[in-house]
Amino acid sequence: MRENDVILQTVSKVAVFIILTFGVYLFLAGHHNPGGGFIGGLTLSSAFVLLYLAFDVETVNAGIPLDYKMVAATGVLIAIFTGMGALLFDSAFLSQTFAYFDLPIFGKTELATVVLFESGIALGVVGVVVTIIISISEDV
Amino acid sequence: MTSIHILLLIPILAAFLIPVIGRQFPKLHLGWAALPIPIVLFSFFVSKVSSISAGETFTGSVAWIRALDLYFSVYLDGLSLIFTLLITGIGSLVVLYSIFYLSKERESLSHFYAYLLLFMGAMLGVVLSDNLMVLYLFWELTSISSFLLIAFWFRRKKSRYGAQKSFLITVGGGISMLVGFIMLQVMTGTNSVQEIIAMRDSIQEHELFVPALVLILLGAFTKSAQFPFHIWLPDAMEAPTPVSAYLHSATMVKAGLFLVARFTPVFGGEATWFWLVSGVGIFTMFWGSFSAVRQKDLKALLAYSTISQLGLIMSLFGLGSAALQGGASAESVIYTKAIFAALFHLVNHSTFKGALFMVVGIVDHEVGTRDIRKLGGLISLMPITFTLTVISSFSMAGLPPFNGFLSKEMFFTAVLNANEMTIFSMDTWGLLFPIIAWIGSIFTFTYSMIVVFRTFLGPYRREKLEKDPHEAPVGMLISPIILCMLVILLFFVPNRLSDYLLSPAMNSILPAYQNMDGLIPKISPWHGFNLELFMTAGVVLLGAFLLRTYRYWNVVYDFFPEKRSIDRGYQWMLARGESGSKRATDRYMTGFLTNYLYYIYGFLLLVVGGTLWLTGSIVIDTSNDAPVSVYEGIIIVIMATAAISILFTKSRMTATLLNGVLGYSIAIFFVLFRAPDLALTQLVVETVTTVLFLLCFYHLPEWSKEERSLKVRFPKMVVSIGTGALTVLLALSVQGNKMFESISSYFEDSYKLAGGRNIVNSILGDFRAFDTMLEVVVLFIAGVGVYTLIKLKEPKGGDDIERE
Numbered sequence: 001m002r003e004n005d006v007i008l009q010t011v012s013k014v015a016v017f018i019i020l021t022f023g024v025y026l027f028l029a030g031h032h033n034p035g036g037g038f039i040g041g042l043t044l045s046s047a048f049v050l051l052y053l054a055f056d057v058e059t060v061n062a063g064i065p066l067d068y069k070m071v072a073a074t075g076v077l078i079a080i081f082t083g084m085g086a087l088l089f090d091s092a093f094l095s096q097t098f099a100y101f102d103l104p105i106f107g108k109t110e111l112a113t114v115v116l117f118e119s120g121i122a123l124g125v126v127g128v129v130v131t132i133i134i135s136i137s138e139d140v
Numbered sequence: 141m142t143s144i145h146i147l148l149l150i151p152i153l154a155a156f157l158i159p160v161i162g163r164q165f166p167k168l169h170l171g172w173a174a175l176p177i178p179i180v181l182f183s184f185f186v187s188k189v190s191s192i193s194a195g196e197t198f199t200g201s202v203a204w205i206r207a208l209d210l211y212f213s214v215y216l217d218g219l220s221l222i223f224t225l226l227i228t229g230i231g232s233l234v235v236l237y238s239i240f241y242l243s244k245e246r247e248s249l250s251h252f253y254a255y256l257l258l259f260m261g262a263m264l265g266v267v268l269s270d271n272l273m274v275l276y277l278f279w280e281l282t283s284i285s286s287f288l289l290i291a292f293w294f295r296r297k298k299s300r301y302g303a304q305k306s307f308l309i310t311v312g313g314g315i316s317m318l319v320g321f322i323m324l325q326v327m328t329g330t331n332s333v334q335e336i337i338a339m340r341d342s343i344q345e346h347e348l349f350v351p352a353l354v355l356i357l358l359g360a361f362t363k364s365a366q367f368p369f370h371i372w373l374p375d376a377m378e379a380p381t382p383v384s385a386y387l388h389s390a391t392m393v394k395a396g397l398f399l400v401a402r403f404t405p406v407f408g409g410e411a412t413w414f415w416l417v418s419g420v421g422i423f424t425m426f427w428g429s430f431s432a433v434r435q436k437d438l439k440a441l442l443a444y445s446t447i448s449q450l451g452l453i454m455s456l457f458g459l460g461s462a463a464l465q466g467g468a469s470a471e472s473v474i475y476t477k478a479i480f481a482a483l484f485h486l487v488n489h490s491t492f493k494g495a496l497f498m499v500v501g502i503v504d505h506e507v508g509t510r511d512i513r514k515l516g517g518l519i520s521l522m523p524i525t526f527t528l529t530v531i532s533s534f535s536m537a538g539l540p541p542f543n544g545f546l547s548k549e550m551f552f553t554a555v556l557n558a559n560e561m562t563i564f565s566m567d568t569w570g571l572l573f574p575i576i577a578w579i580g581s582i583f584t585f586t587y588s589m590i591v592v593f594r595t596f597l598g599p600y601r602r603e604k605l606e607k608d609p610h611e612a613p614v615g616m617l618i619s620p621i622i623l624c625m626l627v628i629l630l631f632f633v634p635n636r637l638s639d640y641l642l643s644p645a646m647n648s649i650l651p652a653y654q655n656m657d658g659l660i661p662k663i664s665p666w667h668g669f670n671l672e673l674f675m676t677a678g679v680v681l682l683g684a685f686l687l688r689t690y691r692y693w694n695v696v697y698d699f700f701p702e703k704r705s706i707d708r709g710y711q712w713m714l715a716r717g718e719s720g721s722k723r724a725t726d727r728y729m730t731g732f733l734t735n736y737l738y739y740i741y742g743f744l745l746l747v748v749g750g751t752l753w754l755t756g757s758i759v760i761d762t763s764n765d766a767p768v769s770v771y772e773g774i775i776i777v778i779m780a781t782a783a784i785s786i787l788f789t790k791s792r793m794t795a796t797l798l799n800g801v802l803g804y805s806i807a808i809f810f811v812l813f814r815a816p817d818l819a820l821t822q823l824v825v826e827t828v829t830t831v832l833f834l835l836c837f838y839h840l841p842e843w844s845k846e847e848r849s850l851k852v853r854f855p856k857m858v859v860s861i862g863t864g865a866l867t868v869l870l871a872l873s874v875q876g877n878k879m880f881e882s883i884s885s886y887f888e889d890s891y892k893l894a895g896g897r898n899i900v901n902s903i904l905g906d907f908r909a910f911d912t913m914l915e916v917v918v919l920f921i922a923g924v925g926v927y928t929l930i931k932l933k934e935p936k937g938g939d940d941i942e943r944e
Contacts, residue, residue, distance in 0.1 A: 031895070031898060032897040035817070035898070036901040042824040069927065072920050073920070080917075098894070118905055127920075128920055132926045133835065135931055136832070137835050
């Protein structure tokens with residue numbers, strides 16, 4: 001029942017990279033501008049979903065051999081354990097902090113622990129969305 | 141973080157490491173890997189003995205969730221020190237014993253030691269926590285690890301039954317205890333046990349005082365197997381013997397006693413407390429010993445004997461609490477002797493009962509049966525085991541020169557003192573205590589003798605035994621030998637124990653009596669020909685008589701048929717609970733999606749709509765609203781058209797796309813109202829859900845013609861229009877009711893507070909990170925749910941072992 005997807009596949013090959021880049025940008029921009037872990041994660045997963053739509057599941061899995069269940073679990077664990085990290089410094093669970101550093105190339109940069117937490121959220125979202133979509137689409 | 145915190149977490153962390161070690165070193169018996177942990181902990185707590193006995197206490201607190209008054213705070217005083225020493229000391233001996241008891245080839249040792257260490261950490265947590273909620277957490281963790289350990293041989297039906305029973309009863313009690321804790325927190329405004337003790341006088345008149353007392357006692361009674369909750373303990377004997385020796389005689393079942401001791405300064409002196417603790421305790425003491433005599437299985441006998449001994453200690457704590465009635469005074473100091481006896485017997489019981497369980501384990505291991513009808517004449521084959529049994533059971537029976545004699549005498553003194561009490565209407569009922577105590581002790585003597593005589597004396601019948609009996613390996617004997625040496629040693633130097641351990645504990649249970657004259661009695665093995673001694677003599681004579689004439693009087697037990705009524709009641713409740721909930725569930729779980737939607741939206745309409753209506757919150761105030769612009773009007777028209785068109789579409793595909801129109805229009809709204817984060821999220825979510833819908837619809841059949849009769853459609857219309865109207869009303873009412881100042885000004889400082897200029901994201905990642913974390917967890921659970929529903933369909937006629 002597969003139709004001829006040449007146009008979709010060709011466009012996807014380019015578009016996926018644009019979306020992925022945009023997703024990473026959104027993830028990093030979140031601190032000061034619109035974006036963040038949740039949106040970043042959703043955008044990244046929409047790129048994956050586009051891949052799965054344009055190509056079949058086997059091809060994509062061969063190209064990106066990731067177990068998305070593990071990705072999701074890793075994300076959730078990162079979110080929880082970065083929260084626990086605060087306990088080691090005698091702060092409340094999930095406390096975040098930030099500081100300014102002078103880095104080469106970037107100059108004065110703000111580094112915040114919330115990035116670690118957000119990366120957990122992003123991974124969790126990507127893992128769950130792709131897991132759900134793959135498992136439903138495989139169940140024919 | 142103090143060193144106590146770290147030590148407390150070591151066993152729990154080690155529990156996770158044990159399976160890894162097991163995989164790395166497959167040749168190692170994992171017991172050797174686990175053994176250093178209790179030994180290290182034990183030596184740490186021993187090193188604290190001298191400073192604790194000098195009156196010091198150790199505290200430490202780590203903030204967990206400040207907003208909930210949740211602090212991981214530890215408190216090491218005399219009372220907790222006794223328990224930590226028991227937990228780690230007996231823990232070391234039990235681990236050593238188990239190395240020889242459990243075979244490396246046949247048993248899943250990584251599970252066993254992981255659970256055992258988990259229990260050890262949890263139990264240490266119970267006795268060291270100062271925060272009520274943390275204490276509760278560890279309390280339930282002990283129930284969980286006990287469950288896992290009882291079900292260690294989970295292929296046996298009886299193990300699973302015993303594990304479930306103990307879990308249901310102890311966790312049920314634990315939940316009632318939690319409610320009691322919450323009441324205490326409501327009364328005092330703090331979760332710290334020490335602060336609650338300090339506030340004792342101000343809460344005594346509170347209306348929640350007695351309910352909290354009863355609920356907390358329920359937790360203690362279920363855990364410490366007090367009548368009528370004792371029924372779980374005999375079934376828990378399905379656990380491997382080291383577990384029975386450790387959890388179900390020396391430590392976990394004493395958690396209830398610990399709780400009672402810990403809360404004596406809060407509730408002691410209250411009549412309800414006095415009567416419940418001492419009454420339930422003394423009756424349990426009698427009932428346990430009476431039931432123990434009839435047992436045929438050595439371990440079941442020991443289980444009932446443990447129940448009885450726990451009741452004994454419990455009743456002593458109850459009697460001693462009378463000392464707090466009307467404040468501390470020189471006249472009532474005599475009642476504190478009961479608490480001293482309780483602590484002393486608690487230590488003694490752990491030594492002799494731990495040894496007895498290990499001995500019975502040896503018999504079971506080397507002979508192959510624990511049935512006293514088959515055993516007999518093992519004295520010449522297992523001389524060392526026999527000696528150990530004699531020492532520990534004579535101590536249990538209360539004979540000199542063993543430690544049980546001393547504490548038994550003190551028990552008699554305490555009940556005789558209770559007889560002379562004039563408070564709590566004890567002048568009428570007081571005489572019951574010495575009588576029941578005395579009768580219970582006679583049965584105690586009888587069953588203690590049964591353990592010795594039926595097992596080791598009498599005729600030796602090889603044909604009834606499963607293997608050739610022989611003396612146990614040295615490794616298995618070390619632990620009971622150490623315990624038996626303690627049994628004898630404590631008889632000769634009881635006052636050393638009293639100085640170093642019991643008196644600091646007395647000071648922490650009875651802070652009002654701190655260092656008062658006569659609080660710490662001098663223990664001496666001989667105090668002349670007094671009534672206590674004559675009572676003991678009577679116990680020995682009558683006990684021996686009962687043992688000889690057991691054949692003639694055991695008809696008494698026919699009045700309490702083997703189908704023990706409480707046990708039957710428990711099974712009946714369980715069966716009724718199952719069938720009742722099945723019937724109720726079957727009634728509403730029809731399998732039709734339409735019905736479920738009715739429940740969900742009907743409930744929403746009823747509860748939310750009802751609340752709105754009853755509280756008169758439907759206030760529509762449009763005076764502050766901004767004018768509607770042209771663009772907004774256009775989008776609204778588009779959305780309304782799309783929404784109405786959905787009703788008339790013929791295919792699922794069209795409906796999904798129209799639904800998408802709705803979603804994207806909302807995104808445009810967010811853009812118009814300058815919420816770029818929301819707009820972005822909405823756009824991506826809409827895309828992903830549309831794809832998801834299309835994928836799902838691929839699997840669904842064609843959109844069938846629905847039944848068009850008004851009778852079917854009318855209720856649907858009511859519910860859907862009602863839900864829609866309710867949502868609109870709710871949104872408008874939220875605008876109309878300003879109950880309090882908006883908190884948004886706080887978030888405007890996000891750059892200063894969280895270092896981020898994006899307020900939305902600072903809220904998500906910092907201010908309200910807890911919400912975000914739980915959301916991602918929920919999302920994950922949903923994902924796993926979808927995956928398991930689709931992928932893990934049970935093959936027909938699969939492995940059914942768990943449902944049996």
